[in-house]
Amino acid sequence: MIIEPRESVSLLRASLAPVWAILASLIICAVLIAWAGASIPTAYMLLFKGAFGSSFAIKETLTRSIPLIFTGLAVSVAFRAKFYNIGAEGQLYAGALAATFFGTGLITLPPYLMIPFLILMGALAGGALLLVPVLLKTHLKVDEVVTTLLLNFIVLLVVSYLIEGPWKDPMSLGWPQAASIIDEGVLPTLLAKGRLHFGFIVAIVMALLVWLMMRYTVQGYEIRSVGYNARAAEFSGINVNKTVVMTAMISGGLAGIAGVSETAGLKGYLTLDLSPGFGYTGIAVAMLAQLNPLAVIPAAIFLSAVYVGSDAMSRAVNIPTYIADVLVGVSVLAVLCSVMFSQYKVRWKA
């Protein structure tokens, strides 16, 4: 077997890579489904129906995709500059903490100011959390994968302390949760029934803004330059450290907004299970989207559908919901492989 680079990678081939990957992962997971004793077509049909089969299901899938769009954007911006932010989970909670701090009565503004204010505070908190890892990286060359990852656990412990202690809602009947966001700060729902909320629109707008920034602005140009070739970027006069710090602020900010959106849009208050790993799944989203901010939207909706659909599937046939995690994990690996195969070709020859 000989692996050789292709002379040129067509746009079609590049954009089909994730599609092949998803097909491959569905096939691989079919083996697991069969092993669990269920019929493969039934299981996938139930998964699809659970995610898209009714207007309720669709709304649920879209609702679940909101935090994934934010964290997916956060990761794709950071990875584009080769700043490996694994801490979107922690930054999400930092945003949620900010929303809780400012949104539970400290400040009261009319909704059209209160909501943007909470989003801004959440973004600042997410960015601020990432400030330490990024400065450690730019000034002391400390590896950001380690620092951002470990910060996740620290932030979770801080959240745990706050909602079990000083921030615990006295009305919560002993459950560890913070006070509710005041009505002015709650993100309105978009449709009559279901939980789909205003956060979805914010997420779509953010994806569009990030895409425009990357493509049409000097700042986006500099982020891409630094990510592709930092030494050439430095030679052309780009301040590499400054650009990495700016990228980290944008990335952390986007992840922080995910926390605001979950707290003030979906739950209404901060709990310790606010995010079942949205920050980590955001990495999968960004990889599926090949770091393209617009492609983050369908990638997030797809992964959200896998989670929502597999919930429904596991209720109907006896397959654990963990199949969703497997499917997500396998699809990310498959994407990495298929992206490679879109750039290389394999020849079978002795």
Next chain:
Amino acid sequence: MTKRFGTLTANDAISLTLQKGEVLALLGENGAGKTTLMNILFGHYQADEGSILVDGETLSPGSTQAAIEAGIGMVHQHFTLADNLTVLENITLGTESLWSWRQDQAAARIKLKTMSEDYGLLVDPDALISSLTVGERQRVEILKALYRDARVLILDEPTAVLTPQESERLFATLKSVTDKGLAVIFISHKLHEILAVSNRIAVLRRGAIVSTLNTNGAKREQLAELMVGRVVTRPKITPLPQGKPIIGINNVTTKGSGATALRGIDLTLHAHEIVGIAGVAGNGQSTLADILSGIQSTFTGEIELNGAPLTRGKPRAIVAAGVGRIPEDRHARGMVGEMEIWENLISEDIRSPEISRAGFLISSKNAKVRAERQIEEFDVRCKGPEAETKLLSGGNMQKLILARALSQNPSFILANQPVRGLDEGAIAYVQEQLLDARKRGAAILLISEDLDELMALTDRIAVISHGELSSALPTGDRSIAEIGLMMAGQQEQERRPAA
């Protein structure tokens, strides 16, 4: 032997015979297929067609192990030594059994000692590789191959990193090696070396052997023509009256004690002048280039451009002040391969009003119009401004860098190894451009390791060694041999001509 990469035929039905005790030179431009051929021979690549016979036996293809066992040794252009190990450890590395409990260092030491005496390749077996000079490291590479009982030695561009004197020493080594019956393949594109060292010459052009001839009776001009496929004329400098001073470098010093730290560099360049800096790589050239291109801001001393102090550590300000910069490594420093051509052409002045509004929104229309003009003016062969930069050939990429550096009509041009790795056509083009800029009144600093290039292209030459720069004397005042000694760190004799 035939080897294809996609649509490119890197080696096209090549046949070669190597005899015991001879030096066969493989001559060809960059991209002619020399290295591909040798990589097939050494088992790095597998040929699509053809076979290799060693002493009448077929060499199993695509296996370096088989090549080594058959007695083929390769000295790569970029050394493959572990810096943190000693000479002896590097030489024995990979030869011991994976399952033995301890190394038999004593036997290895004796074998190495006899070998190095036999071939006149003297090195200290216990010295760390990191403490050796480039010439010594090359000796270790050769010893490494000999230790594995090589009977065929392949040397890929071995003189690229050596001073003229070190090259002479290498040639003597090759002589003693072939006297003992080994065969050597010597890859190079430097004609005078090939004429000096080889017995036979095989000339490669575009993947095919165009001629195999005896070195005896071969002429330089004839070889050059065979190599390039047409009569080659590299441009030569013609005298011009020196203009006013453009850039003054005064007592520039950097911290540190290594060979790359600068020690009191003084140099003034005038309009209509090309000044060359000769030196072995790693003697401070890069540091000086980094300072002049604004990447490094930590130094003492002054630099004045057109009477005003040069901004420190700000590439864009330096470019705006009239400096054109051609970086040493066009892939690593010069261009972002993944970006489009027009994007690379705006990298130095992206915040100027022509290219972006308020340093925020890029006016891609203006940028692409300008890129199209530059592509045309500098004859960059590409599909257009939106083509991906990494698809360009080395020569076209260099033209792109010239376009970016020269189209603003700079008064000072820093050209660091501007023709390294280019084919003859591109070399002539780049050199013409530099001479044109000189004619227009630019001052040009040409940093190069190729003394022939410096001799042909400069008004004055200074030599850098261990971070110290000699005075810049008119080209021709010092012989190549003298410059070579100075490159190796010998102080210049007191023989300054009376001003």
